[in-house]
Amino acid sequence: MIETxxxxxxxxxxxxxxxxxTLISLCAALLGVSLVLKRYSMIGxxxxxxxxxxxxxxxAFGATSPLYIAVPCVTISAIILLKIGNNSKIKSDSAIxxxxxxxxxxxxxxxxxxxxxxxxxxxxxxxxxxxMSKPDVYLSIGVSIIVAILFIVYYRKLFVVTFDxxxxxxxxxxxxxxxxxxxxxxALIITIGMRMMGxxxxxxxxxxxxxxxxxxxxSFKKVVLSSAIISVVSFLMGIYxxxxxxxxxxxxxxxVNLVLFILFSIIEKIIHD
Numbered sequence: 001m002i003e004t005x006x007x008x009x010x011x012x013x014x015x016x017x018x019x020x021x022t023l024i025s026l027c028a029a030l031l032g033v034s035l036v037l038k039r040y041s042m043i044g045x046x047x048x049x050x051x052x053x054x055x056x057x058x059x060a061f062g063a064t065s066p067l068y069i070a071v072p073c074v075t076i077s078a079i080i081l082l083k084i085g086n087n088s089k090i091k092s093d094s095a096i097x098x099x100x101x102x103x104x105x106x107x108x109x110x111x112x113x114x115x116x117x118x119x120x121x122x123x124x125x126x127x128x129x130x131x132m133s134k135p136d137v138y139l140s141i142g143v144s145i146i147v148a149i150l151f152i153v154y155y156r157k158l159f160v161v162t163f164d165x166x167x168x169x170x171x172x173x174x175x176x177x178x179x180x181x182x183x184x185x186x187a188l189i190i191t192i193g194m195r196m197m198g199x200x201x202x203x204x205x206x207x208x209x210x211x212x213x214x215x216x217x218x219s220f221k222k223v224v225l226s227s228a229i230i231s232v233v234s235f236l237m238g239i240y241x242x243x244x245x246x247x248x249x250x251x252x253x254x255x256v257n258l259v260l261f262i263l264f265s266i267i268e269k270i271i272h273d
Contacts, residue, residue, distance in 0.1 A: 002069050017132065018241065019236045020132065021196055022235060026148065026228050026231060028209075029152070029228045029230065030228060033224050034162040034182050037162050038182075044186065044207065045186050046096035047190040050069050050074050051074045051191045052194070054074060055069075057106070057110045062193070064250045065136065067139055067140075071143065071187075071192070074187045074190065074191045075184050075188060110245065137239030139192065144189070144192070145254040157178050160173060190203075193205065197254075199248050205234075205257070208260075209257065209262060212226075213230060216264055216267060216268055230240075233260075234260060236258075238256045
């Protein structure tokens, strides 16, 4: 096993993948706890579809680093999504379906009329962290560090907004601002994480670690710490197993997350029985 790890880490592209993947997994887990508790889990799917639409359009028009275009576009979409969701006429789940399906359809249509379903588009759909370019790596590292720092800085306020938004408003806290911060940080991680997991699987690294941790831990702090550890461990195990068995990295990460979720659920049942 050690020899395999040494051999695997001797490749520069895998070293980059491990660094970027660890940072993205960590940030996704931190944000995932708030999203699950606020019942915003599906926002990950919605934003990933928006990201796919933007990335495919940017690729179709020859953008050398489409992620740099996608990041601001998906961030703006996250804010619009929340504003539409707050509209009494359109509920949040309907807003997500409305924006995500529209962006996905436009992206597919533009791609079909221009470059067609090429390798880059397939990578966006199913993920290919080992194929990340150096500009994408630099952007992913920078964004991940910013997200982690902002989460730590606003931790207490995000905690209050997550559990009781009405109390947060009553205590003078600008709840909408911090809800927007959660959405914006999520948009950033979703966009850069699509290279790793693809549109089809990106929301799993946000939802799984939080749900797994909640099987055993009940306090917000313990769930956040546990989610972070589970997410990073799942990524590292996933990329190791994908290297050995030549399976899609994104799919292997989700499978490891699923196994851990089942394991924690069994432990929860044993503890409560």
